[in-house]
Structure formats: structure tokens, C-alpha cells
Amino acid sequence: MDRELFEHHLTSAHGRGRAPQGAAIGVAGTRLCGDVVRIALALDDSGRRVGAVGWEAEACGATIASLSAVAELVEGMDLLEVARLGARDVDAQLGGLSAGKFHAAELVADALARALGTAVRERGALAPPADGSPRTLVAMSGGVDSAVVALLAGREQGDAVAVTLELWADEANDGERSCCSAQAVRYARALAHRMGMAHLTLDLRDEFRAGVVTPFLEDHRAGLTPNPCIRCNGHVRLDAMLEFADRLGAATLATGHYARVEHGADGPLLRAAVDAWKDQTYMLAALTPDSLARMRFPLGELTKPQVRELAAEAQLPVASKPDSQDLCFLAGTNRSDFLARHAGIEQQPGEIVDSGGRVLGRHSGHHGYTVGQRRGLGVAAEEPLYVLRTEPARNRVVAGTRAELATTAVPLRGARLHRDGARVDRVKLRYRAKPLPARLVGDPAPGPHRRLEVALEQPVDGAAPGQMACLMEGDVVIGWATIGRPGAVAPQPAAAQSSSSG
Known part of the structure; x- marks a missing residue:
């Protein structure tokens, strides 16, 4: 580390407390880890270069010096040149921080990148390359x-x-x-x-x-x-x-x-x-x-x-x-904990019933089940049972046999077609699933449709409401829709469908 350079930036603190007009803000760090920095970066009137930079911080000396060095460096610089700067460049402006202080350069680089990205999003105005290349x-x-x-x-x-x-x-x-x-x-x-x-x-x-x-x-x-x-x-x-x-x-x-x-x-x-x-x-x-x-x-x-x-x-x-x-x-958590933490959706025991309402067992919360699911039911039966549907209002899961699950008609809502519906010859009902031979009922016209129905050539083991139906002609996507609940929607005549809003 260049001690003289470090002391210069630590004592002069270029840009500290400055609040440029129209500046975008980039924040990095948390009080939990000890350092918090806030960079305010404004582009000039052209929208192509950095105009002024200011900053505030609750941080160690290495971070303060890094902020000062960066503020001094980037003012007047082309925004794409600033976008080439990282922690190593921040470190170099101080002559090289010790290994134990390099986190300061990373923190400042993070805040600078966030501020620059926001500034470009709000006011950036770069022209295409001058040589005409894309x-x-x-x-x-x-x-x-x-x-x-x-x-x-x-x-x-x-x-x-x-x-x-x-x-x-x-x-x-x-x-x-x-x-x-x-x-x-x-x-x-x-x-x-x-x-x-x-x-x-x-x-x-x-x-x-x-x-x-x-x-x-x-x-x-x-x-x-x-x-x-x-x-x-x-x-x-x-x-x-x-x-x-x-x-x-x-x-x-x-x-x-x-x-x-x-x-x-x-x-x-x-x-x-x-x-x-x-x-x-x-x-x-x-x-x-x-x-x-x-x-x-x-x-x-x-x-x-x-x-x-x-x-x-x-x-x-x-x-x-x-x-x-x-x-x-x-990443790093599970769905149940996430739902509880962010939506207050706690595990609530309820009944697993057959299609006639007979109680078969218990579950820990309807939101943990999806149509077509077999594993995790925990119900002993003569033949395998699958989730036929969930009933949120009653916190019930309805289970049945594969034959009960099978369907050749899938209701759709919020559909949008980019070509005539008559061209659809297959549908994909899940991400990893194979496209299934199918057609749209009523040959709907291109455009948005509140309700449609897709007819399958062969029965499928359930279609989960809320998932997407990818409507295809061969390997080309003609349109898409959200799978609805069975019996909840009915297909409309083609003329009415084409005037519906999505």
C-alpha cells in the first residue's frame, strides 16, 4: 500500500458529503458486518459520462480512503470505462491494500456498480458505436x-x-x-x-x-x-x-x-x-x-x-x-420456510379425502401439494393415489387413483395467441414434460383470450392449475396460457373469445 496516497485520501476524503443533483444511489454493506457505504453518482447532461460523485459512509479507514479514490477517479469518465472498474482497480488507486483490507475495495466497487447501473437506467444515453457495428x-x-x-x-x-x-x-x-x-x-x-x-x-x-x-x-x-x-x-x-x-x-x-x-x-x-x-x-x-x-x-x-x-x-x-x-x-432455504417467512403461510394440518369426501389421512398444509403429485401423501391404499385437487378454503387435499386423475380437457385462462389457434397441434403442460398432441377448441383467432380449452389426443395425468400451457405447432411456440381449475371455466365461442381481454 502507498502510505502517502492512502493518507491523502483518508484526510482529504474527496466527495464526502456531496449530494449531486439528480444522482443515482448505490448502497453496499450492512451494519451487521460493520461497514455501510452510500455512493451518489450523477451522469452529465449528455448521459454518456459521469458528472459528479458524492458519498457517505459508516466505515473503516480503508473504506473511506477507497471511496475518496474512486470519487476522484471516475468524475468525467465515460460510463462504459467506469463499467470496466472493479475491486482490483479500486485497490490499485491506493497502491494496493493489505489482504485484510481488500474487502473495502470490494464494498466500494459494489456500491459504485449499483449507482452506475441505476444512473444508466434513469438517464443513460449512449449512441451506437460510431463505426456502425452493432x-x-x-x-x-x-x-x-x-x-x-x-x-x-x-x-x-x-x-x-x-x-x-x-x-x-x-x-x-x-x-x-x-x-x-x-x-x-x-x-x-x-x-x-x-x-x-x-x-x-x-x-x-x-x-x-x-x-x-x-x-x-x-x-x-x-x-x-x-x-x-x-x-x-x-x-x-x-x-x-x-x-x-x-x-x-x-x-x-x-x-x-x-x-x-x-x-x-x-x-x-x-x-x-x-x-x-x-x-x-x-x-x-x-x-x-x-x-x-x-x-x-x-x-x-x-x-x-x-x-x-x-x-x-x-x-x-x-x-x-x-x-x-x-x-x-x-436458494439455501425451502419452500415451506419461505412461505412462512414472507407470507405468514404456516403449516396447518388438514384432511386428505377421496373424491367422495371420505377421510383417508392427514396433511400438514394444502399449499405443499400440487395436482398429479404422488409422493408425500402418506396414505396407504390398494393402488397408488395422486392429488386430484386442493381445496384452500377448507384446507383439504383430494386424492384419487390415476384413472380419476386422467383428463383430456384442460381449461386455460389469460391466453395469448400469436397465430391462429387452428395451428396449435401440441401443448406442453410442464417445463420438463414432453409436448402432447392437442388442439384448441373452437380454433380461436390470434390475440388475447380470457378463456380457452385445449383438447388432448391422449389422457394426461392431471394438469396443475397455475402452471403454464405452452401452445405449439411442431417445435414453434404459437402462444401461451395459464392452466385453470377443472370446471372453473368454460370455453366461449370463437367470436366472443377473440374480443376478450387477457
């Missing part, structure tokens, strides 16, 4: 898939900028296992910088809670089986990144999803990936054609082993990193 925004989670997308974008486009979303913060979670925690953001930033890319943090915690977590909790309370990833991709995460791309002068957004886009005269549609096991079109089905027109899925033509091979060839440290298995906001 700029691509790459969604990076810190995993191998998004890292390879960044690698390919850098090779093919040249001008690629990385963004990582911070979606959730909960002390009960394992931040190391979550793809959207503060730890994940820090790891993705370091990986992007290692690859020579500018990296920005986009804080969507409020939007994620309102648009994904709150509906997830409400659906469980109502006895439904939600799929929060569809809400996240279709209504929160990808739309926000496309708007962010506009601020950065980026024409396209590239992600690590396994999917393809089929471009036709009537606009783009999702198409299943080459790797059927990794295919993620189900999770992306709620994307609008306008969004799809700007999306790029470089992994759609690759298999997972090929992706890992590309990462290994490029010596990326994530080449062998395991895939995330949990919902990002459940």
Missing part, C-alpha cells in the same frame, strides 16, 4: 451458459457489454447458490472484466418482489402451482434488460437460454432448442414478438457438452461450474 447487451449470471454467450458475442459482435441483475436479497438465502444475489453479481462482474468487457449492475429487487415473489406467495395461498420463472422472463427481467439496452445504444440482447427464434413474414416466434433436455422455450413463452425481435439466443443450436467445451477451450473458470437447480429466491 452493440450487444449480454445478460450474465456468473454461470457457464451466460459466460459462453459473452464469449461468442465478443467474437462475433466485438462491441458487447455485460449486465447482471440483482433480484433478491434475503439473509436466509445462500447467496453463493443464487444466480441473482449480491455475491452472484460480484462474481459475474469479475468474470466479465476478466473477459475484457464493461459490466453493469441492474437492481430490480423492487420489481422482482412485486412482479414475481408476491404473485408466487398469493398463488400458493390460493392453492395454485405457480411458475415464477415465466413471470420473471415474460414481464420483469427481459423487458427491463431490453429497455436498459436502449440506454446503452445496444440493438440486441443476448442471453444464455437454450432456445431459438424463427423469423417469418408475420414476425418472430420462439422455437425449441437443439438440445431437447436443456430447451427453455417453456420458460420464455410469455415474451412478446416485439421483444423476440431483439433477442439473441446463441446457445439454441448447441448442446450443453458443447457449451462446456467452448468454456474450457477459452479457459473460463466457470467451465465446470454446476447448473443452478433452485428457484433463485429459494
